Amino acid sequence: MSLSLVGANEAGCLAGRVAVITGASRGIGEAIAYRFAQAGAKVVVSARTLSDGDHVLAGGISNVVATIERLGGQALAVRADIGLAEHREHLIDQAESTFGPIDILVNNAAVTYFERVRNFQKKHFDLMFRVQVEAPFALAQSVLPGMIERRQGAILNVSSHAARHPAIDVGGRGGTVYGMCKAALERFSTGLASEVFDQGIAVNVISPGLVATPGVLHHNLINEDTPADRVTPIEHMAEACLRLVHGDPRRLTGLNTYADDVMKQFNLAPQTLPPLHGV
Numbered sequence: 529m530s531l532s533l534v535g536a537n538e539a540g541c542l543a544g545r546v547a548v549i550t551g552a553s554r555g556i557g558e559a560i561a562y563r564f565a566q567a568g569a570k571v572v573v574s575a576r577t578l579s580d581g582d583h584v585l586a587g588g589i590s591n592v593v594a595t596i597e598r599l600g601g602q603a604l605a606v607r608a609d610i611g612l613a614e615h616r617e618h619l620i621d622q623a624e625s626t627f628g629p630i631d632i633l634v635n636n637a638a639v640t641y642f643e644r645v646r647n648f649q650k651k652h653f654d655l656m657f658r659v660q661v662e663a664p665f666a667l668a669q670s671v672l673p674g675m676i677e678r679r680q681g682a683i684l685n686v687s688s689h690a691a692r693h694p695a696i697d698v699g700g701r702g703g704t705v706y707g708m709c710k711a712a713l714e715r716f717s718t719g720l721a722s723e724v725f726d727q728g729i730a731v732n733v734i735s736p737g738l739v740a741t742p743g744v745l746h747h748n749l750i751n752e753d754t755p756a757d758r759v760t761p762i763e764h765m766a767e768a769c770l771r772l773v774h775g776d777p778r779r780l781t782g783l784n785t786y787a788d789d790v791m792k793q794f795n796l797a798p799q800t801l802p803p804l805h806g807v
Contacts, residue, residue, distance in 0.1 A: 543568030551637030554587025679728035
């Protein structure tokens with residue numbers, strides 16, 4: 529399969545850029561990694577799962593790197609539990625020592641437990657906040673000095689429609705803490721965008737809508753009763769993410785948006801991606 533581009537994104541728009549993507553062993557993170565590699569980026573993929581078969585869900589970062597390299601791109605797999613400070617430090621160190629300064633950070637990793645507040649376990653609460661709030665904050669702190677020095681960079685945080693306030697009279701399946709985490713991530717994103725607006729750095733947050741990733745299917749968030757028009761193709765999410773990490777950072781920053789909206793706003797056509805694990 530070719531690494532060529534189609535659509536409104538320019539060919540080679542990330543040529544020479546170094547991109548770190550967390551949660552990239554499968555699903556959305558894997559798709560973003562492939563799309564950025566197609567655009568010329570040197571891609572560092574990180575997750576807890578190293579190889580396909582190491583986890584109950586299909587996928588692994590070594591498999592993603594193998595695919596990118598087979599198609600002519602450059603990639604590095606760094607196994608990391610980003611809920612741990614020492615793993616985050618190792619991820620950044622390995623990325624910079626292999627490819628150089630980091631130009632793009634995509635905070636995509638997530639861990640989710642669907643439990644109602646009454647019975648929510650503290651260890652699950654703490655883990656979700658470490659991975660989905662503390663880790664994006666800490667990783668941004670790690671890459672910001674270099675981005676500010678070079679006056680160039682992009683940070684993209686992946687959120688969810690769960691950050692929106694729910695209808696009160698429909699019950700719930702236990703997504704309150706997940707929504708809290710994503711709401712915090714969104715406020716962090718817009719606040720940081722404001723802080724670095726004059727320093728050549730774009731900070732955006734994007735939600736995919738419902739995408740048929742292995743995790744979404746595992747939690748039965750898409751089933752036979754889900755209307756087809758509610759499901760976002762994963763290629764659309766990857767294309768929208770690519771659009772938000774290149775271009776004039778003063779004109780494309782501070783967005784809290786959705787993949788479908790970005791596709792429409794910029795009249796994008798999705799690129800065909802290599803086969804994704806479990807999708």
